Amino acid sequence: MTAQSTLTPQRDGAPEPSGGSVRPRRAHRGQARTAALYLTPAGIVLVSVMAYPLYQLVQLSLYEYGQAQASGGAPLEFLGLGNYTQLLGDPRFWMVLLNTCGFAAVCVAGSLAVGITLAVLASRVRQLPRALLFLAALGAWATPAVAGSTVWLFLFDQDFGLVNEVLTGIGLTGMEGFSWTYDRFVAFALVAGEVIWCSFPFVMVTMYAGIKAIPEEMVEAASLDGASTWRTARSVLLPMLRPLLVIATIQSIIWDFKIFTQIYVMTDGGGVAGQNLVLNVYAYQEAFAGSNYGLGSAIGVVMTALLLLITVIYLRVQRGTGENA
Amino acid sequence: MTTATRTAPTTGRRRKQLFRRPGRTLAEITTVLVAAVVAFPLYWMLLTAFKPRGQIQSTDPRPWTLSPTLENFRRVFTVNDFGRYFLNSLLVAGVVVVVSLVVSFLAAVALTRFRFRGRTVLLVMILTAQMVPVEALTIPLFFLMRSVGEVAPWFGLNHLGSLVLVHLAFSLPFAIWMLRGFVAAVPAELEEAATLDGASRFRFTWQVLFPLVAPGLVAMSVLSFIHAWNDFLFAKTFIISATENQTLPLAVLVFFKPTGNDWGAIMAGSTLMTIPVLVFFVLVQRHLVSGIAGAVKE
Numbered sequence: 001m002t003a004q005s006t007l008t009p010q011r012d013g014a015p016e017p018s019g020g021s022v023r024p025r026r027a028h029r030g031q032a033r034t035a036a037l038y039l040t041p042a043g044i045v046l047v048s049v050m051a052y053p054l055y056q057l058v059q060l061s062l063y064e065y066g067q068a069q070a071s072g073g074a075p076l077e078f079l080g081l082g083n084y085t086q087l088l089g090d091p092r093f094w095m096v097l098l099n100t101c102g103f104a105a106v107c108v109a110g111s112l113a114v115g116i117t118l119a120v121l122a123s124r125v126r127q128l129p130r131a132l133l134f135l136a137a138l139g140a141w142a143t144p145a146v147a148g149s150t151v152w153l154f155l156f157d158q159d160f161g162l163v164n165e166v167l168t169g170i171g172l173t174g175m176e177g178f179s180w181t182y183d184r185f186v187a188f189a190l191v192a193g194e195v196i197w198c199s200f201p202f203v204m205v206t207m208y209a210g211i212k213a214i215p216e217e218m219v220e221a222a223s224l225d226g227a228s229t230w231r232t233a234r235s236v237l238l239p240m241l242r243p244l245l246v247i248a249t250i251q252s253i254i255w256d257f258k259i260f261t262q263i264y265v266m267t268d269g270g271g272v273a274g275q276n277l278v279l280n281v282y283a284y285q286e287a288f289a290g291s292n293y294g295l296g297s298a299i300g301v302v303m304t305a306l307l308l309l310i311t312v313i314y315l316r317v318q319r320g321t322g323e324n325a
Numbered sequence: 326m327t328t329a330t331r332t333a334p335t336t337g338r339r340r341k342q343l344f345r346r347p348g349r350t351l352a353e354i355t356t357v358l359v360a361a362v363v364a365f366p367l368y369w370m371l372l373t374a375f376k377p378r379g380q381i382q383s384t385d386p387r388p389w390t391l392s393p394t395l396e397n398f399r400r401v402f403t404v405n406d407f408g409r410y411f412l413n414s415l416l417v418a419g420v421v422v423v424v425s426l427v428v429s430f431l432a433a434v435a436l437t438r439f440r441f442r443g444r445t446v447l448l449v450m451i452l453t454a455q456m457v458p459v460e461a462l463t464i465p466l467f468f469l470m471r472s473v474g475e476v477a478p479w480f481g482l483n484h485l486g487s488l489v490l491v492h493l494a495f496s497l498p499f500a501i502w503m504l505r506g507f508v509a510a511v512p513a514e515l516e517e518a519a520t521l522d523g524a525s526r527f528r529f530t531w532q533v534l535f536p537l538v539a540p541g542l543v544a545m546s547v548l549s550f551i552h553a554w555n556d557f558l559f560a561k562t563f564i565i566s567a568t569e570n571q572t573l574p575l576a577v578l579v580f581f582k583p584t585g586n587d588w589g590a591i592m593a594g595s596t597l598m599t600i601p602v603l604v605f606f607v608l609v610q611r612h613l614v615s616g617i618a619g620a621v622k623e
């Protein structure tokens with residue numbers, strides 16, 4: 001199997017261009033049948049475990065659906081947009097929404113900044129330091145979210161954490177016994193640190209591959225023409241890296257907007273009095289701790305809609321600047 | 326703008342190279358330092374897992390230990406049945422990888438090597454499916470699994486089958502999208518040659534195409550494995566009362582206690598949870614990087 005995979009396809013392919021591009025009609029129908037057969041397993045899974053639940057999510061959000069309804073003890077009560085008006089009228093929802101957007105923005109910006117900087121750095125050093133960096137980054141990337149969260153929590157532990165000890169050691173005596181999860185913003189910063197730590201490697205690896213794919217002569221030609229490093233980066237490298245950058249950004253937005261594990265584990269389910277709730281944790285708590293499945297579903301719908309909106313806007317803006325440049 | 330301000334480009338370049346030397350050394354030192362910082366949490370986790378209790382619950386933590394011990398690991402395996410949870414996690418992730426490998430490969434072949442009506446629509450749907458925040462589906466999926474459990478208990482709530490189902494579904498869109506690029510890269514002439522040699526389409530698919538897209542399959546498998554292995558939300562939601570069917574992420578959290586966290590056990594558990602993924606990742610990193618870059622360039 002591995003031996004075959006190293007074969008160069010070109011060598012094996014018979015030189016017969018345009019041979020099979022025009023096929024008789026019957027072959028076409030046969031193709032459609034085989035294709036349908038090949039697509040069936042994926043289709044069944046995706047429709048039943050993704051499309052149908054998505055439909056159900058919207059459906060549930062329109063009903064009063066609590067403990068009584070879930071156990072079949074009470075009839076369903078159609079609320080229409082009732083759950084949504086309740087949600088939009090709740091100051092807590094707006095706080096959670098603000099939390100989510102701010103937190104995601106910091107995480108996305110952080111992972112992009114760190115990832116791109118390190119990709120550029122990695123492209124300028126010899127193999128050994130680069131291999132070390134990649135190994136460390138792969139380690140952070142591979143660490144399960146729960147494991148990463150627990151380690152960061154321990155490093156920043158109030159009593160036994162290394163960070164507080166080091167900070168106290170260098171003279172910041174105020175840091176002795178400092179709780180990193182008590183204040184709202186400090187707690188968010190701590191979680192953001194963990195999230196950036198485990199998500200910048202994706203950006204780094206992607207951007208590094210992109211930088212490597214740029215022919216060296218191009219950069220050389222630019223510098224021969226007298227372009228400064230900054231000018232080369234902006235006018236030569238950036239346009240070539242733009243498609244990858246778009247993908248890395250969208251991927252990061254999608255990931256960071258729906259963070260659950262890190263917030264749940266590190267702030268113990270949403271922080272002191274729910275100060276660190278984000279939409280995902282909020283929906284979970286409403287549904288499974290508060291038995292408000294209908295309201296929880298409405299939060300889920302809002303989150304899905306927002307995520308799609310952000311992605312579309314981002315793509316629009318990107319395409320716009322791409323045309324102007 | 327590009328006027329010849331530099332009269333002697335060759336000397337300019339030589340000077341630049343001369344200056345680049347110390348610059349590169351600085352860059353390399355920075356790189357190694359950054360690598361150390363990035364790797365540090367992992368080192369700290371490993372170290373704590375092997376530290377005796379007295380050195381962990383200490384207000385004066387040291388970045389080394391002279392008396393490594395296995396007592397944390399022993400506690401993890403005896404107090405909490407970690408061996409079982411480890412196997413549970415392995416089972417879920419393993420089944421997800423094998424099934425999604427076959428299913429997404431078939432779908433990718435259908436979407437790239439065949440022409441039929443509605444193909445573009447399907448492609449767009451798969452692309453959109455990747456954007457669906459699956460975490461938002463927790464609530465309907467909870468009720469879906471509850472009803473499934475009435476018909477097929479193995480795939481219902483409190484059973485590992487429910488986790489397999491959801492992770493399979495969540496890994497498919499990206500896997501199909503990723504493999505599509507790899508399948509498309511195999512030239513059509515190859516298929517014609519195989520057909521001329523008398524190979525059926527089935528044989529071509531499994532004996533020629535499948536091995537040729539191996540790098541994509543490896544990258545895809547790693548990503549779906551990690552996805553299923555790391556999951557916390559669905560394990561927490563679906564496995565409510567059957568503690569024997571828990572997976573690793575939940576088992577670790579047992580050692581967080583209001584009376585004081587057992588950091589030694591938490592770190593030992595986290596280490597056990599991290600090592601398989603880490604080994605897997607490092608072993609296939611070459612394939613992974615090229616695989617992701619290949620998919621991303623699409």
